[in-house]
Amino acid sequence: xxxxxxxxxxxxxxxxxxxxxxxxxxxxxxxxxxxxxxxxxxxxxxxxxxxxxxxxxxxxxxxxxxxxxxxxxxxxxxxxxxxxxxxxxxxxxxxxxxxxxxxxxxxxxxxxxxxxxxxxxxxxxxxxxxxxxxxxxxxxxxxxxxxxxxxxxxxxxxxxxxxxxxxxxxxxxxxxxxxxxxxxxxxxxxxxxxxxxxxxxxxxxxxxxxxxxxxxxxxxxxxxxxxxxxxxxxxxxxxxxxxxxxxxxxxxxxxxxxxxxxxxxxxxxxxxxxxxxxxxxxxxxxxxxxxxxxxxxxxxxxxxxxxxxxxxxxxxxxxxxxxxxxxxxxxxxxxxxxxxxxxxxxxxxxxxxxxxxxxxxxxxxxxxxxxxxxxxxxxxxxxxxxxxxxxxxxxxxxxx
Amino acid sequence: xxxxxxxxxxxxxxxxxxxxxxxxxxxxxxxxxxxxxxxxxxxxxxxxxxxxxxxxxxxxxxxxxxxxxxxxxxxxxxxxxxxxxxxxxxxxxxxxxxxxxxxxxxxxxxxxxxxxxxxxxxxxxxxxxxxxxxxxxxxxxxxxxxxxxxxxxxxxxxxxxxxxxxxxxxxxxxxxxxxxxxxxxxxxxxxxxxxxxxxxxxxxxxxxxxxxxxxxxxxxxxxxxxxxxxxxxxxxxxxxxxxxxxxxxxxxxxxxxxxxxxxxxxxxxxxxxxxxxxxxxxxxxxxxxxxxxxxxxxxxxxxxxxxxxxxxxxxxxxxxxxxxxxxxxxxxxxxxxxxxxxxxxxxxxxxxxxxxxxxxxxxxxxxxxxxxxxxxxxxxxxxxxxxxxxxxxxxxxxxxxxxxxxxxxxxxxxxxxxxxxxxxxxxxxxxxxxxxxxxxxxxxxxxxxxxxxxxxxxxxxxxxxxxxxxxxxxxxxxxxxxxxxxxxxxxxxxxxx
Numbered sequence: 001x002x003x004x005x006x007x008x009x010x011x012x013x014x015x016x017x018x019x020x021x022x023x024x025x026x027x028x029x030x031x032x033x034x035x036x037x038x039x040x041x042x043x044x045x046x047x048x049x050x051x052x053x054x055x056x057x058x059x060x061x062x063x064x065x066x067x068x069x070x071x072x073x074x075x076x077x078x079x080x081x082x083x084x085x086x087x088x089x090x091x092x093x094x095x096x097x098x099x100x101x102x103x104x105x106x107x108x109x110x111x112x113x114x115x116x117x118x119x120x121x122x123x124x125x126x127x128x129x130x131x132x133x134x135x136x137x138x139x140x141x142x143x144x145x146x147x148x149x150x151x152x153x154x155x156x157x158x159x160x161x162x163x164x165x166x167x168x169x170x171x172x173x174x175x176x177x178x179x180x181x182x183x184x185x186x187x188x189x190x191x192x193x194x195x196x197x198x199x200x201x202x203x204x205x206x207x208x209x210x211x212x213x214x215x216x217x218x219x220x221x222x223x224x225x226x227x228x229x230x231x232x233x234x235x236x237x238x239x240x241x242x243x244x245x246x247x248x249x250x251x252x253x254x255x256x257x258x259x260x261x262x263x264x265x266x267x268x269x270x271x272x273x274x275x276x277x278x279x280x281x282x283x284x285x286x287x288x289x290x291x292x293x294x295x296x297x298x299x300x301x302x303x304x305x306x307x308x309x310x311x312x313x314x315x316x317x318x319x320x321x322x323x324x325x326x327x328x329x330x331x332x333x334x335x336x337x338x339x340x341x342x343x344x345x346x347x348x349x350x351x352x353x354x355x356x357x358x359x360x361x362x363x364x365x366x367x368x369x370x371x372x373x374x375x376x377x378x379x380x381x382x383x384x385x386x387x388x389x390x391x392x393x394x395x396x397x398x399x400x
Numbered sequence: 401x402x403x404x405x406x407x408x409x410x411x412x413x414x415x416x417x418x419x420x421x422x423x424x425x426x427x428x429x430x431x432x433x434x435x436x437x438x439x440x441x442x443x444x445x446x447x448x449x450x451x452x453x454x455x456x457x458x459x460x461x462x463x464x465x466x467x468x469x470x471x472x473x474x475x476x477x478x479x480x481x482x483x484x485x486x487x488x489x490x491x492x493x494x495x496x497x498x499x500x501x502x503x504x505x506x507x508x509x510x511x512x513x514x515x516x517x518x519x520x521x522x523x524x525x526x527x528x529x530x531x532x533x534x535x536x537x538x539x540x541x542x543x544x545x546x547x548x549x550x551x552x553x554x555x556x557x558x559x560x561x562x563x564x565x566x567x568x569x570x571x572x573x574x575x576x577x578x579x580x581x582x583x584x585x586x587x588x589x590x591x592x593x594x595x596x597x598x599x600x601x602x603x604x605x606x607x608x609x610x611x612x613x614x615x616x617x618x619x620x621x622x623x624x625x626x627x628x629x630x631x632x633x634x635x636x637x638x639x640x641x642x643x644x645x646x647x648x649x650x651x652x653x654x655x656x657x658x659x660x661x662x663x664x665x666x667x668x669x670x671x672x673x674x675x676x677x678x679x680x681x682x683x684x685x686x687x688x689x690x691x692x693x694x695x696x697x698x699x700x701x702x703x704x705x706x707x708x709x710x711x712x713x714x715x716x717x718x719x720x721x722x723x724x725x726x727x728x729x730x731x732x733x734x735x736x737x738x739x740x741x742x743x744x745x746x747x748x749x750x751x752x753x754x755x756x757x758x759x760x761x762x763x764x765x766x767x768x769x770x771x772x773x774x775x776x777x778x779x780x781x782x783x784x785x786x787x788x789x790x791x792x793x794x795x796x797x798x799x800x801x802x803x804x805x806x807x808x809x810x811x812x813x814x815x816x817x818x819x820x821x822x823x824x825x826x827x828x829x830x831x832x833x834x835x836x837x838x839x840x841x842x843x844x845x846x847x848x849x850x851x852x853x854x855x856x857x858x859x860x861x862x863x864x865x866x867x868x869x870x871x872x873x874x875x876x877x878x879x880x881x882x883x884x885x886x887x888x889x890x891x892x893x894x895x896x897x
Contacts, residue, residue, distance in 0.1 A: 123754040125827045135763045139774050140791060140885055142837040142851045143873075148825035152838065156821040159862040207825040208834070208857060256839070257789055258797045259847050263821050263839075387839065387849065 004279040007400055008103040010233035010240035011225050013042025016356040019221035019343045020190040027056075027063045027117040028073040030222035034349075035074055035113060042226045042236060049226070050107030051080040055094035055114035056348035057087060058127045062117050070113060080107075087383030088297065089248070090114060091223070091351025092392035096246055098227045108228060115222035116346030125218060126347075144385070147215050147298060151207035153386035154300040156263030158209070161315050165209045172299040173200035174321050176213045176341055179296065182328055183338025185369040190219045190344040214299040219344025223352035225359070230400065239363045244376070245280035245395040247272045256387040266301075268391035269308035269380065276393040277310075282376075286311050289395075290374035291361055292332060293354035295382035296339040305380055306334075309393075333371050336361060351381035351392060362398040375399060414532050415574035415709065416567050417539070418718065419683040420471030422464050423563040423670055423728035425854040426454040426735040426744075430558050436738045437553035447558035450668035453728075454735055455547040455562040457744040457831040458853055458871040461488040462498050463884065464564035465545035466505040466870040470814075471723060472541065472566040473506065480570075483513045483540035485531060487523035487675045489701075490548045491516060492882055494595075501884065502543065504775035505870040507811055517675075520701030521641070524675035528567060529705060532578045537571035546674040549745045551599050559643060561671020563725075565679035575715040576686060576695065578707065582624035585703035588612055613647055613700065618654060620704035621696070628708060632657050636693035636711075639663040639681035641700055643672040666725055675701075680725055682709070687724040691715060733856075743831055746877075756829035759876045762883055772809075777868065777886045779846065781810035788812070788846035810846075812868070813886060817842035819864040824857035840866055840888050853887040865891035 015037030017030050025033075039046065054070035056062045063069030067081035084093045091114040098110035121127050126146055133141055158168040177197055183189040195213060203212035233240035249272040255261040273285070282288045292309065296302035306317040311332065312325075320326060326334035337343065337357040340350060358377035360366045376397050383390035434448035455464060465486050473481070484506075486499035493501075499514040517527040524544030531540035545564035550556030590608040593600040602608065617640060625632065632638070632655045642648040645667050652662050663681045666673075673680060678699040685695050693711040698704055721727075735741055742748035770791075772778040779790030785801035788810045796803045822838030829835070836852040838860070852860070853871055866888040873885040 121754070125755070128755050128758045128829075135760075135766050136770065138760065139762070139767060139770060139873075139883065142849045143825075143828050143830065143835050144837055144849070145825055145827045147827055148823045148835070148837065151823035151825070152821035155823060155862060159821075204826070205824075205834075206827055207823045209823075252797075252799070254797050254799055256849055257793075257847050258787065258799070259841050259845065260799065 005099060005103055005246045006244050006279055006281070007230050007242055009099045009227050010230045010242045011355070011359055012228050012233055012236040012240050013038045013044070013226040014224065014356040014359045015041060016188055016223040016353055017221050018188045019219040019346060019353070021119045022220040023119065025220065027115050028069070030115050030117070030220060031070060031073045031113060034115070034222040034224045038224045038226050044109065044226065044236065046074065047077065048109050049076070049079060049111050050109050051098070051101055052076060052111040052113065053094035053097040054081060054083045055085065055090035055351070056083065056116055057085055057090050058116065058118070058132065058347065061121050061127055086390050088295065088345065088347050089351060089381045089383030089390045089392050090348045091353065092248070092379065092381040092394060093351070095225055095352060095355060095394070096248065096392065098225070099243055099246055102227050102229055108232070110227045111224060112227065112352060113222065113224035114348035114352045116348045117220050118218050118346055119220050145207065147207040147210050149385040149387070150298040150301055151210045153263065153304060154209050157300065157304060160262065160264045169201060169209050169211070170197065171318050171321055172214055172303060173197040175296070175299040175302050176200050178327050179335045179339045179341035182336055182369055183342025186337040186342065189338045189342040190217045191338070191342045210298055210300065216297050216340035217342065217344030219346050221344065221346040221349045221353065223349045223356050225352055225355055239398065241359050241362050241396050241398055242400055243394065244397045245276035245393070247275040247279060248390065248392045249275070250390045251384065251388045253388055263387070265304055265308050266382065266386065266389055266391065268389045269305055269382065269393070272391045272393040273309045276395050280395040282395065285309060286332070289332060289376050289378050291336055291358070291371055292334045292378045292380065293336070293339065293357055294334060294380040296335060296341050297345060297382065301382065302334070309378070309380065328369060328371065336366065336369050336371060351379065354379040354381065355394065355396070358396050362396060412537055412571050413574050413577055414534070414569065414571055415578045415712070416576040416686065417570045417573050418472050418568035418575070419566065419686055420468050420723045421563065421565045421680050421683050421725050421728070422468035422471070423453045423725060424455045424459055424464065425731070425733050426456060427451040427732045428454045428735045428738070428741050432736050432738045433553070433558055441553050444553065444558060447555060452561040452671035453563055454741055454744065456854060458873070458887065459547065460492045460872055460882070461490050461545040461547050461564070462492055462501050463870050463872060464547065464562065465502045465543040465566070468545065468564035469502065469506055469541055469543050469566040472568050480539045481508055481512055481541050482538040483531060484508055485515050485517060485527040485540060485542045487517040487527040487544040488546055489518055489521055489523065489674050490546050491518060501775065504771060505813070505884070507776040507778070507813065508541070521674040521677070522699045522701035522703060522705055524679050525697065525699035525705035525707060528569065528679065529581055529707065531569040539568065539570035542567045542569055544676040544679045546676045548674055549598065549747060552742065552747060555605065556600070556602070559667065559672045561673050563670060563673045563676055563680060565676050565683050567679055567683070573714055573717070574712055575718060576689070576709040576711050579710050580624070580628050581705060581707045582620060582627050583703065583705045584616065584620050584623065586616065588616065588702065609644060609647055613642060613644060614651065616704050617642065617651055617698055617700060620698055620706040621655065624696070624706040624708060634694055635661060635696045636689065637661060637663045637685040637695045639678060639685050639695065639697040641665065641678035641681060641698060643667065643700070669729055670725065684724040684726065686711070686715070687720050687726065689715060752829060759874060759878070761879060762876060762881050774885060776811065777813035779810045779812050780807035782806055783808055786845070788842065788844060790846055790848045812842065812846060812848065813870070815842045815844060816865065816867050816891065819860060819862060819866055820847060821862055822852065822860050836860070838888065851887045852889070854889045859890060867891055
């Protein structure tokens with residue numbers, strides 16, 4: 001097996017804008033804001049950056065295609081810049097490219113930055129998938145949306161584990177209540193509202209069985225990270241955060257077209273997690289990991305991810321949800337910043353926003369939401385649909 | 401001297417080989433129209449009785465033609481079909497042949513003749529006569545299908561109903577022999593619509609009834625009786641596509657026909673199905689016909705076609721009782737919201753929102769490249785591991801196989817399956833929210849994510865049996881295009897039939 005990325009690169013600075021319905025900010029404004037915070041945080045200058053990767057997804061409503069919008073917004077001085085896109089996992093994709101570039105020795109200081117300006121489309125939810133799925137697929141693909149795709153995951157899960165719609169929704173409600181509690185403590189989160197299980201259950205149905213509070217917000221935002229070789233990281237700051245694993249798994253299409261998958265889990269998460277644990281040397285994820293930031297685009301996604309990451313036993317995440325295992329004061333806090341649920345999901349930025357939170361937590365800089373002395377954190381970034389997906393799992397540590 | 405064998409038309413028996421009807425799921429109580437528009441036109445009260453069939457928002461004359469025709473050729477006769485004729489006065493396309501869309505959905509061979517027959521409600525029987533009159537022993541599938549719109553509150557809005565009927569015509573296994581016909585053609589302008597108009601114009605009802613229906617039907621029937629020297633009492637059933645029940649009784653009386661002889665025209669519970677009505681009535685007559693029965697069929701519109709059939713012994717060989725109109729009278733769902741009917745037929749400029757407006761252009765060359773995949777639901781099956789797959793693949797989707805270029809064509813449209821999962825989505829744009837969709841696991845293998853239709857979300861569970869139906873997938877009004885594809889329908893609805 002290849003050596004992997006473990007302890008080869010480190011993050012020395014991160015930036016993140018406030019997420020929300022930022023009607024009066026352009027995507028360039030958001031990019032600049034996140035970037036300036038990261039420069040300040042890393043205590044470097046723009047000229048120190050050797051290469052940059054830019055992640056964004058819906059180019060139709062964003063700054064458009066290519067890397068030019070990033071290079072232009074920041075006036076990056078003729079350095080290599082690339083745009084990457086991998087649906088909702090795009091954020092981790094720019095990070096991955098920057099890490100590999102640094103690990104290869106191709107550059108010393110790399111920037112990964114992601115942004116999305118979703119609220120310029122004029123309607124709720126994500127932009128219609130019209131062209132995102134391709135001109136061929138749209139002739140035959142069902143008229144689906146993201147909540148609908150994951151609602152099907154919920155229905156399959158409820159069916160397999162004999163949960164009535166009511167019982168299933170009740171369990172899921174606890175996930176959203178927990179995230180909202182954490183979101184209130186995050187200065188940069190979009191939704192800062194305390195909610196109850198009852199609020200979740202009474203909210204309008206978006207895609208049955210998922211209601212409004214089972215869905216993450218839709219927001220504008222940008223986030224970024226600056227990466228250097230691990231052995232040089234301490235030259236920049238005393239508390240860099242090291243990359244322990246960086247894995248991605250992409251569906252070959254068999255879940256959607258072959259009668260093998262049972263529809264109650266995300267195989268790409270399982271595979272990416274297995275590889276990441278191997279890369280990071282994690283034997284027992286339930287004990288070895290201190291906090292996780294998962295891709296909670298929908299409450300059901302978070303629930304299934306607990307199991308796919310092999311933290312909860314298959315079919316038994318319910319017990320961990322009910323015991324408070326993933327709450328801020330629980331054994332393994334999840335979505336310490338409020339997650340996609342409260343930050344919303346500016347596609348190209350979300351993966352980097354998760355990394356931003358892990359970075360702060362592992363440094364002990366997470367203010368009111370700081371958990372007790374964490375050493376290992378994990379991010380899980382999922383793109384695509386329940387039946388055809390792209391999953392990145394990254395693991396970080398504050399020690400070499 | 402070489403001898404040429406000449407088979408005259410009289411020597412070849414031509415007739416009906418098979419039949420099937422289709423009535424859409426929705427019914428609108430006519431009182432619902434009167435409740436909304438009776439204040440404007442009080443005369444509507446006389447028409448506000450019974451119900452009319454209403455095509456679902458994803459149905460049109462083409463999709464209903466596919467639904468009725470699929471039943472007509474379910475025994476696998478499609479390979480022998482030489483012609484496919486479709487008749488309607490409510491074709492969705494003026495240019496782009498409607499018949500050919502339906503023929504592709506039915507996966508009929510490419511080497512067939514297809515044609516649209518339109519212009520009058522007589523077009524259904526004219527298409528049928530074209531098939532029957534063929535001098536060679538061609539097998540033709542004839543379908544008449546209507547989803548007509550009328551001005552809100554008009555007489556026609558009350559009376560029109562949606563539906564389709566298909567007849568397979570040939571020279572072998574004929575269940576009803578074609579004995580002859582008599583046609584009359586007149587420029588009797590009761591209804592007219594010039595190109596580009598959405599609605600028809602009509603003349604005074606009383607004039608249409610007295611000078612049109614009453615005289616022209618009679619003239620055609622008398623012409624046929626005289627031509628073949630036969631009496632009205634010799635007919636077991638008389639299928640007069642009369643868009644008025646009271647006048648139909650009057651005509652029967654004039655002809656000296658008994659009530660039993662007159663075939664129901666289903667005006668009260670389905671409505672006036674235009675070009676489809678005479679075919680539908682013939683189909684229903686065949687449901688209970690016995691060998692030797694004579695059936696008279698008459699259409700109306702710019703004149704009349706009268707056709708005369710005699711049922712053969714072969715009728716005993718086909719399964720009947722579910723191919724006519726009757727079964728659909730039980731299988732229905734009440735629409736009962738008049739505004740929903742208006743939206744379904746695009747008669748109300750409802751706010752569809754920006755998501756609803758964001759229809760991306762259809763690439764015609766992609767559609768051409770994928771003609772069979774999109775219209776026929778043709779997938780592929782791996783010759784190595786026998787896994788059916790859709791869309792067509794070159795690399796086998798089975799993770800334990802992965803064979804490359806070992807595929808053969810595999811048709812999914814006639815296969816049944818079970819719901820793997822599903823949802824009702826209120827975010828996705830639909831003219832009938834929530835948009836219901838799911839994934840279907842097919843009985844003989846293969847899994848396809850599909851939209852669902854003709855169902856309510858509460859009736860679905862994981863494992864619900866489904867079959868497939870050809871439907872309109874999206875409307876691109878701005879660019880003048882309807883996209884068609886296949887949707888899943890719960891089977892439990894069929895069991896109730």
